[in-house]
Amino acid sequence: MKVDWSTFWPRIIEATGETITMVILTLIFASIIGVVMGLLLFVSRKGNILENKIISISLNVLINVIRPIPFIIFLVAISPLTRMIMGTTIGTFAAVFPMTIAASFAIARVVENNLISIDPGIIEASKAMGASPFQIIFGVLIPEALGPLILGLTFITVGLIDFSAMAGTVGGGGLGDLSMTYGYQRFDTSVMIVTVVILILLVQISQFLGNLLSRVFLRR
Amino acid sequence: MIKLENVSKTFEYKGKKVAAVKDVSLHINKGDIFGIIGFSGAGKSTLVRLVNLLEKPTSGEITVNDHPLNSISSRQLRQLRRKIGMIFQSFNLFNSRTVFGNVAYPLKLENWPKEEINRRVTELLRFVGLEDKADKYPEQLSGGQKQRVGIARALATSPDILLCDEATSALDPETTGEILNLLKKVNEEYKITILLITHEMNVIRSICNRVAVMENGRVIEEGEVYNVFSDPRENTTKNFISTVLNDRLSPHLIEKLKKKQPTKFYRIIFSGEATSEPILSEITSKHNIKFNIIYGSIHELQNQLFGNLIVEFLGDDPVVEVVLNELRMVLDVKEVELA
Structure with a gap:
């Protein structure tokens, strides 16, 4: 049975809203956690401003354990934790929790990589000026890495749109849910095409915004 | 400090x-x-x-x-x-x-x-x-x-x-x-x-x-x-x-000087007070011999002049020896080794 488009459009719009909500909320929470973790990863490295072997090794092990797990499996695996914290495992908001956890670890690595690419001489110069580690982190590391960091976060956002589609399949709602239930399982190619086109548009828009923002900070 | x-x-x-x-x-x-x-x-x-x-x-x-x-x-x-x-x-x-x-x-x-x-x-x-x-x-x-x-x-x-x-x-x-x-x-x-x-x-x-x-x-x-x-x-x-300071002879110049042997060449270092007086020309003209500057340089260092010349003396050996002794009293003079 084909869908009736006159009643189906509102559902598509609603699902698009759910997807955007999931992505934006995840991006906000995951950026906060990810940036903190990434900074910790960087400053605790050997020879860095707050060298700390224990933090460095434990964070690295944790990230390397979580990151290789396929998201769809991770989603199911941590559902007891999701239920404990969010009260439910179903719905858009519940999906934000596993997405945030998974994205945080990815962002942590992106942040670390961008910080590593800062010329160590700049950090040395800040130390020589008498800056404290705290002042170096917020006055030097973050502003210096901001341009590439925004591009990294844009890359993550595009990944999140993909995550949100998967979260949809386990009751998260959104465009992924729609394209799976109507497009894939009911063999309605037109629904699949419409949802995929919207997903592509979302990706294009986020990439455009990310490029724009990073250009402001990179000045090129 | x-x-x-x-x-x-x-x-x-x-x-x-x-x-x-x-x-x-x-x-x-x-x-x-x-x-x-x-x-x-x-x-x-x-x-x-x-x-x-x-x-x-x-x-x-x-x-x-x-x-x-x-x-x-x-x-x-x-x-x-x-x-x-x-x-x-x-x-x-x-x-x-x-x-x-x-x-x-x-x-x-x-x-x-x-x-x-x-x-x-x-x-x-x-x-x-x-x-x-x-x-x-x-x-x-x-x-x-x-x-x-x-x-x-x-x-x-x-x-x-x-x-x-x-x-x-x-x-x-x-x-x-x-x-x-x-x-x-x-x-x-x-x-x-x-x-x-x-x-x-x-x-x-x-x-x-x-x-x-x-x-x-x-x-x-x-x-x-x-x-x-x-x-x-x-x-x-x-x-x-x-x-x-360009105070060294190039291999090329050394070869050239070797051909003039047994003529001897001397490195004369001027420093301090010695740079402001015409010592070399005074002493050589007193003994009536000539000198020929082969190579050298004069530099300003810390507001003082510093000279480094390689010189050949044209005259009889005993007279040159006397000149060298007089020069050594005020300047640093060394024979240049051409090996």
Whole structure:
């Protein structure tokens, strides 16, 4: 049975809203956690401003354990934790929790990589000026890495749109849910095409915004 | 001002111990422009970083402005570092900040009020000649301009000491000259003691009053620039000096002189008072012989002249011998070995 488009459009719009909500909320929470973790990863490295072997090794092990797990499996695996914290495992908001956890670890690595690419001489110069580690982190590391960091976060956002589609399949709602239930399982190619086109548009828009923002900070 | 007593620094690299600085003792006086010269790997980069504890010494004592650094807390160290400016070979400017923002940063660390920062930064940019570049970003500047920003930034908190880590090594000769003049101005106008490291003897000759030569982590020779240039003892020092004084004969010229043997050639060094009197011409004309200058140079060092000539005397051997003896009483005369 084909869908009736006159009643189906509102559902598509609603699902698009759910997807955007999931992505934006995840991006906000995951950026906060990810940036903190990434900074910790960087400053605790050997020879860095707050060298700390224990933090460095434990964070690295944790990230390397979580990151290789396929998201769809991770989603199911941590559902007891999701239920404990969010009260439910179903719905858009519940999906934000596993997405945030998974994205945080990815962002942590992106942040670390961008910080590593800062010329160590700049950090040395800040130390020589008498800056404290705290002042170096917020006055030097973050502003210096901001341009590439925004591009990294844009890359993550595009990944999140993909995550949100998967979260949809386990009751998260959104465009992924729609394209799976109507497009894939009911063999309605037109629904699949419409949802995929919207997903592509979302990706294009986020990439455009990310490029724009990073250009402001990179000045090129 | 800066005292290093038997300071050593050993790095551990892949389980192996590498001694970068070995048992160095130096006293740098207030107002000095003290140069440390050495080839790369001589340990000078590590040595300069010991002064503001960017590297911690493995042993020995360092005193800066009468503060012993051995027992300093990290808070005291940050305070001390604000009185020690530092500039770098690769400038190390903040790319995310404008020229103004770079110079203002050390003042922000000290929580200066905004108007005070504006006033101070404007004054510093005028001093380094970049008042029209305040809103530019480092990537829009030339190397020389970047180093000027580096200098303005290092001077922001009115330090007593300026450390220069190969500050001109990434610059072309003309810009190097400009930056060296600026450093001299920093020393004279702000009375800031400068400790610089370099591998270019030209830098030492141009602005330093004292020099230490480093090799394999040790200071092998040290003294007033004029004295070291006019009477170097170590081979490495001589090599460095010959890079700026052209005091060595080329193999080609040596071959040419060999063909004139048994004629003898003499190297005559003029230094101090000897440079202002016509000694060579007086003594030779008294004995009625002629001389021929084959090669040489005269340089100004620390406002004194320093000459280095290779000369051939045209006359009978006994007379030449008398002339040489008279010359030796006032000048440094050596026979040139053509081997």
